[in-house]
Each structure stands twice: as C-alpha cells, then as structure tokens.
Amino acid sequence: MSITLHTCEQLDAQDPLRSLRDLFELPEGRLYLDGNSLGVLPRATPARVAQAVCEEWGQDLIQSWNTAGWFELPRRVGDKIARLIGARAGEVVAADSTSINLFKVLSCALDIAAADHPARRKVVSERSNFPTDLYIAEALCRTRGLELVLLDATALEAALQDDVAVLMLTHVNYRTGAMHDMAHLTAMAQARGILTVWDLAHSAGAVPVDLHGAHADFAVGCGYKYLNGGPGAPAFVWVHPHHTDRFWQPLAGWWGHAAPFAFTPHYQPAPGITRYQCGTQPILSLTALDAGLDSVLAAEALGGMPALRRKSLALTRLCMDLVQARLGGHGLGIATPQADDDRGSQVSLTRAQGGYAIVQALIARGVIGDFRAGDGATQPDILRFGFTPLYVGYADVWHAVEQLRQVMDSGEWQDPRFAKQHAVT
Numbered sequence: 509m510s511i512t513l514h515t516c517e518q519l520d521a522q523d524p525l526r527s528l529r530d531l532f533e534l535p536e537g538r539l540y541l542d543g544n545s546l547g548v549l550p551r552a553t554p555a556r557v558a559q560a561v562c563e564e565w566g567q568d569l570i571q572s573w574n575t576a577g578w579f580e581l582p583r584r585v586g587d588k589i590a591r592l593i594g595a596r597a598g599e600v601v602a603a604d605s606t607s608i609n610l611f612k613v614l615s616c617a618l619d620i621a622a623a624d625h626p627a628r629r630k631v632v633s634e635r636s637n638f639p640t641d642l643y644i645a646e647a648l649c650r651t652r653g654l655e656l657v658l659l660d661a662t663a664l665e666a667a668l669q670d671d672v673a674v675l676m677l678t679h680v681n682y683r684t685g686a687m688h689d690m691a692h693l694t695a696m697a698q699a700r701g702i703l704t705v706w707d708l709a710h711s712a713g714a715v716p717v718d719l720h721g722a723h724a725d726f727a728v729g730c731g732y733k734y735l736n737g738g739p740g741a742p743a744f745v746w747v748h749p750h751h752t753d754r755f756w757q758p759l760a761g762w763w764g765h766a767a768p769f770a771f772t773p774h775y776q777p778a779p780g781i782t783r784y785q786c787g788t789q790p791i792l793s794l795t796a797l798d799a800g801l802d803s804v805l806a807a808e809a810l811g812g813m814p815a816l817r818r819k820s821l822a823l824t825r826l827c828m829d830l831v832q833a834r835l836g837g838h839g840l841g842i843a844t845p846q847a848d849d850d851r852g853s854q855v856s857l858t859r860a861q862g863g864y865a866i867v868q869a870l871i872a873r874g875v876i877g878d879f880r881a882g883d884g885a886t887q888p889d890i891l892r893f894g895f896t897p898l899y900v901g902y903a904d905v906w907h908a909v910e911q912l913r914q915v916m917d918s919g920e921w922q923d924p925r926f927a928k929q930h931a932v933t
C-alpha cells in the first residue's frame with residue numbers, strides 16, 4: 509500500500525506527542541530537519557535568558573551566584589541530563605565543550621589504564637568518528653606515546669585485545685546515523701579489561717541511553733543538538749562513580765577544587781563529578797541549556813524517552829520508505845541502517861556527488877537539512893536529515909521528501925547558484 513500525504517496527516521492527528529511542538533519556535537514556511545546539528549529555540553528560552561540578564565545580572569549582580577543558584581547551575585543542569593542517559597543525580601555536570609570534556613575523560617581513562625595495565629599502548633576508535641574526537645585522542649596519544657588505532661565499525665570487536673587501554677566511540681555516527689550496541693561493546697571491552705569512553709552527542713535526547721545498565725566507564729555529550737541548548741551551549745560529562753575519585757582530571761581549575769573559596773595555593777580535587785569542572789561557567793548559556801532540557805523533559809508526562817524513540821523510529825522509517833518509493837533513478841542511496849536497533853534519529857542519503865548543491869536547492873525551498881562531503885572517491889556525499897520527534901511531524905516528512913523529489917526531477921539543483929560554498933556547512 510502506498511503512503512499518501514493523507515496517511516501522514518492522520519498519523520500526526522493520532523500522535524500522542526503532537527502537543528510538544530507548541531513548545532518550540534518553528535519558523536513560518538520552513539521545515540527544519542537539522543536538530544541533530546542545532547536544536548530549535550524553545551519558546552520558553554528567551555524569557556528565561558532575559559530574566560537571567562535583566563534581573564539576576566542586572567539587579568542582583570554578584571549576589572546571584574548565591575541567590576539565583578548560579579554556582580550550582582552546572583550540577584543542576586547535569587541532574588536533568590542524567591535523567592536522559594541512565595545516570596543518577598549528582599553524577600553529571602554541564603560544562604565546557606564536548607571536545608574539552610572528552611580531553612578530560614580520555615586523560616583520566618588513560619591514567620587509570622596506565623596504573624592498572626601499564627603495558628597497554630593502544631586507544632581504539634572508529635575511523636568515521638567525529639573528527640574533533642579523533643583529534644583530541646590523537647593529541648593525547650602523541651603526548652603519552654600511545655597508538656591511536658582507527659577501524660571500521662565492523663572491525664572493532666576483533667580489535668578488543670589485551671594490548672588496548674581504552675575503547676573510545678561515538679554512540680550514534682554523525683554521518684550515517686548508525687548506532688552502536690553500547691551494552692554489547694562495553695561488555696566485550698570490559699571482558700578484556702578495556703575502559704570505554706562514549707560520546708553521546710547524537711544520542712542524548714534522541715535515543716534511550718542507559719549508561720549504568722551498559723556498565724559504561726565515561727561519557728560526554730553535546731548541549732546544542734537534541735538538548736536544544738542553543739548555539740555553543742555547554743556540553744556535559746559523566747564518569748562512573750567508581751572512577752571519579754581515582755585521578756585528577758588534567759584541567760584542574762578552581763571550580764573543580766574541594767574548597768574553591770578557600771583560595772589555597774594547592775589543588776585539592778572535589779569528590780565526585782564536581783572535579784570535572786574547570787573554571788567559571790557561562791551562566792547565560794547554561795540558563796538557555798536548562799530551558800532546552802525542560803523542553804525535552806516535557807515529554808516525560810507523555811511517555812518520555814520510550815515514546816520519543818517510538819516516534820523517532822517511525823519518522824525515520826517513513827522517510828526511508830518514501831525515498832525508496834518516490835525517488836528512484838536519481839542516484840540516491842540510504843546510508844542509515846534499516847534495522848530499528850541500529851539507527852539513531854537521522855536519515856542520511858548518499859550520492860556520489862552533487863550533495864552540496866542538492867541540499868542548497870532544498871534549503872532554498874525551505875527544507876533545512878545539511879551536507880557532509882564525501883571524498884570524491886570511495887566515500888559518497890551525505891545529505892543529512894535529523895528527525896527530532898519533539899517538533900517534527902509525519903506530514904513534515906512527506907513534504908520534505910516531496911520537495912526533494914521536485915528538486916531532483918526538475919534538475920534545478922544543477923543551477924550554478926546552488927554550488928556556491930558557505931563557511932559553515
């Protein structure tokens with residue numbers, strides 16, 4: 509049976525999460541499928557940030573560190589994130605960026621490995637991991653004389669041998685949307701005494717994550733993607749409680765000190781996750797992230813993460829089915845796994861080339877996805893579409909695929925104006 513716009517509209521009418529859409533500022537005439545890169549603005553955020561600026565900063569000034577709870581804000585926001593990733597209250601802080609937090613946790617993982625298994629010289633990751641993760645790992649391996657081993661996803665398990673110190677992976681792949689089995693890979697690693705570091709940048713708020721259930725060791729993640737924290741929002745960091753107090757994290761700033769206002773000349777790390785803070789945090793950005801998290805946690809009353817996941821899988825399934833049914837003969841493939849257990853909340857289409865211009869032509873029609881370049885040889889271009897179940901509906905998917913069909917059928921993407929490259933893709 510073929511899917512029609514009418515079917516999609518009926519699915520929207522029956523969608524138990526449909527009311528959540530009203531929590532967001534969705535620009536008129538545009539269809540936003542890039543929440544995997546930058547989540548949309550929650551309607552509550554401007555007033556929350558204005559209050560922090562005008563009242564807390566403007567009127568109460570420095571007293572707000574105490575009266576408005578600024579000092580505890582990284583941990584309060586962390587507690588909200590914990591609910592989405594299978595961590596407990598008090599185990600997560602929102603701070604710094606994903607790259608910086610990865611530097612902290614990978615350093616500590618390597619310290620622990622060096623103490624427990626000094627002969628192990630390898631850090632294993634995936635070749636198609638997000639580059640900043642690989643760069644941070646490369647830099648740490650250089651300074652410590654370790655080897656960074658980059659593999660295809662299918663070769664990871666066999667590489668988990670006695671010479672490996674740390675397995676560092678991103679749970680959901682940014683290019684393809686492929687999702688690792690966190691519990692399985694962590695168990696395989698742990699059976700060999702290997703520590704695991706998980707990047708949840710494309711997972712937190714998008715797919716169910718159970719860090720304790722998986723027995724993970726360390727995790728970091730991003731605040732501006734599915735958590736709707738706004739551009740450059742603080743990231744987060746989680747460390748399993750049995751590791752937190754074993755070593756200093758390397759960016760031993762005063763916010764991670766046991767008594768920051770004692771102003772002593774020597775560092776004394778705070779117990780627990782607090783020591784993973786470095787210096788003064790951006791309170792206005794944390795305030796926006798706090799509001800962003802409330803927009804995600806609003807789903808808790810409507811079935812929470814399981815309900816979000818069900819809808820997300822239905823949206824990505826619908827997109828792939830429509831592409832297959834309606835977009836034949838244009839050289840488009842699907843990089844995202846078909847099996848539900850193997851994909852996150854995005855659909856990535858492939859094309860040998862022309863991906864950039866096709867995405868630009870779609871943006872001109874008001875459908876916002878994004879593009880990741882292939883290498884012109886073995887790796888194809890990727891056209892990425894993120895489906896955030898909080899605010900994307902079934903008819904949206906229909907319209908997006910219909911616009912793509914028109915862009916391809918008409919050949920309008922070949923217009924030279926769509927080939928012009930911008931600084932940020």
Ligand SMILES: *Cc1c(COP(=O)(O)O)cnc(C)c1O
Nearest residue numbers: 605606607638678682707709730
């Ligand atoms: C988005 C993303 C980042 C971003 O890192 P920043 O430090 O915020 O620039 C890092 N890693 C992964 C896997 C990502 O998807």
